[in-house]
Amino acid sequence: MAEDDSEWIVESIVGYLGSPEWVIPVTDFMENKCTVFDEEDENKLSYTEIHQQYKKLVEKLLENYMQDVGINEQQFLDACTSPFAKSQTLQSVFQPVLATDDFQMFRSLMVQKNMELQLQALRVMKESNGSLPECLTDGVDMMTELQQQEMKILEEVLRKSKMEYDEEMSRRLLFEEEVGSTSSCCSDKPVAESEKAQNTTPAPISTPKVKSSPGRNEDSKAASTGGGKEKSAAKSGDAPTPKPDSGKNSVLPAVRPPARSGEPSSHLREQSGGRAAAQADLEEAHREAGFSEPYTHLSASQQEQLQQRAAYLREQRDKLHALRKEQKSKQTPAPEEVPANPAPAPSTTQEISAEEKKRLEKRKHLADKLKEEVIKK
Amino acid sequence: MGEAQKLDLEKARQAGGLLSVIEKLKGSTEQEVRIVLLGLDNAGKTTLLKSLASEDVNTITPTQGFNIKSVASHGMKLNVWDIGGQRKIRPFWKKYLENTDLLIYVIDSADKKRFEETGLELSELIDEENLKGVPVLIFANKQDLATASPASEIAEGLNLHTYRDREWQIQACSAVSGEGVQDGMNWICNNIVNKKK
Known part of the structure; x- marks a missing residue:
């Protein structure tokens, strides 16, 4: 009986974690706050503040959920610790919940989200321009x-x-x-x-x-x-x-x-x-x-x-x-013009040279690999 | 919301809130220990942390935020949080003290001019509600320097013998050479085991 109960509850929880009521606010939060999360080894003090806000958000969402479904925390806990919930497939579903208690996990989720957004931005830029600005393809922007x-x-x-x-x-x-x-x-x-x-x-x-x-x-x-x-x-x-x-x-x-x-x-x-x-x-x-x-x-x-x-x-x-x-x-003298301006003008050409394409491919590959590593972490 | 449910939630809050429930979701069999590593700037906290994690200690710069390393020791997982010690960062220390199992406080044994300052910071930490009864290990660091004061002298200056509400230990060490660091870790593991059992 208790087994059945927890199984039903687990399914309900998993359903909730995939529903818009959960996904939208959590994704919103992550997308809004992820930009400060980088790959640096050292953590910024602001990460802690954001983690606290995240905890509050998740706590509120889960409380609302439990009220709606009519279960208490003990039932919630029992369900989550049942063998059914511990299966590999469900563990990843629970990650955003576990991240409330695990700063390192939270951090890697945020870094991953940040990278996803960057890739998305690259894609959008590529689609609208036909090519990426030079500074994004071969690191000209690395000028210190x-x-x-x-x-x-x-x-x-x-x-x-x-x-x-x-x-x-x-x-x-x-x-x-x-x-x-x-x-x-x-x-x-x-x-x-x-x-x-x-x-x-x-x-x-x-x-x-x-x-x-x-x-x-x-x-x-x-x-x-x-x-x-x-x-x-x-x-x-x-x-x-x-x-x-x-x-x-x-x-x-x-x-x-x-x-x-x-x-x-x-x-x-x-x-x-x-x-x-x-x-x-x-x-x-x-x-x-x-x-x-x-x-x-x-x-x-x-x-x-x-x-x-x-x-x-x-x-x-x-x-x-x-x-x-x-x-x-x-050409005719243009004395006021100093050819030292480093600002690279974004290229607007629709054609992508084979070389550029290759470079872009390389960069994308690198990003994918990074992403994979972060996810696996 | 029913009265009974309200009561339940209230109870849960008193017991540490919903998040303490979530904490139990992590199915790890390992015992996890939360350790906070504090001390004045330039005391050697990050060097100590890296030395604990067997990482290179030659490229360390002043910490502006915080570092975390997880170290496996005596069958436990020690999550060590090293938070920057510059004066402007110290007000943030207390945000990291919740649920702490142990405090490591690092002192630059050669920086005599700041013994008083470091003593004040330590006594403030000891009075923190979140650190009530939490064991404290003090590393008298930089013993490799000729001008370093011995650990016993520092213990006296800090009035460690007046601490009655917790376990404490002072350990002379050099985070750069690694000397004394393992002795401190052994004390930590013995103490945590004793306390948690």
Whole structure:
């Protein structure tokens, strides 16, 4: 008699656990709360809060059920512990109930649900777009925060160096007008300047140039004491910032130079832009590293670290420079455009290349495997 | 709802609620033990936990949430909950104390400056309703450091001898080398067995 009773009750319970009265609220709860559950080994404190809420929900649902059916907890328990209920097939049905008492089980249910939702989202995206955005197929989105930060810095550095370059160019333009227009003087200038730094050939043409701009004067001093261009660039963190547009030059608006005239112009830019940008790099690196003291007050190791960082940034910027130059030579100059933007535009093409398909397949396979593992857990 | 049913539910609540019924549904034959692992930040809780689970102890970072490991020992399943010890997390400790069979409290024996702080936290735990009569094992950790205080000295500082309402034990150990950890576990198993039988 008791056996019959519990069998009837078990069947009723199983029926309830498959009915909308149970499935809808429980699934709703899981779908709403599962997004914070990840694969990390460490549990978040918020998991506990969610588990408590889940316990309350299940408790309420089961109480309502028992009232409706008219059984008490003892009968419920007897039924659940009967051999019939312990059969393999029914154990999985009871999982969401057991999860109230077993945090680990609850957690794996939630992680699994989260993964299901992600897969669903992938599927929907694929169906509506025909293909997945690039960032979802080959891990372009794996760019770390640090890298993104670095990209921002790079962009800033680029912008600054360009500004300084433009100023320098307009200044030179002005100077050229002052000195006169011998074409040889124009193209020799950068060479003359760098050579003067090494104290080899003090070109006569450079004398009026020094007078014309106080900023330049300091520049050459720093270079000559430093002994070489490379060193002076590295040291320029200590040197006072040369203000290219101080003095009478500031009267004139900063004009963009006309079309870049091949070799000499790019050489020029390498020098002036590189030097000023090196300082900007150092400052950026300095700020980014979170040092509140001025650069010169830092310890040797910190300075070294900053130098390294600056060198790295310089290298990256040079690469971008090259890229930009290349782009410019191909099309009409678009100076405001910095090709460093990492944001991948979601592809809208309806065609999926065979390669992409393969990648997608791989990813799906991986997800399926993960899912399987979680379920088996 | 009938009066009788109301009474039934009321009774069930007093006895721990419906969930205590569900607890019995799990048909495991193993005896399960719930252990909570607490202590100040940097005491070595997670290292101890990983050492108990025979996992690598070299890549541990400060715990922001909590870790759980199940360890089989003496025919029992020990579910050990290690909860972060940073000051901002400590208010959450009491959410994990319900149904706890045993408390492990970890102390950095070389951090003399914080002996008072750790003593205060321990005495607060001892007064918790959910830990009433719950045995406590104190690990005087980091004995591998030269500046570590001996366990006896720490026991005195904590006034352990005044604990009359529960079993307690202090065990010197080094979670990094594993020394003393097994002795502590043996004490736990003996005590749980005694208590539950």
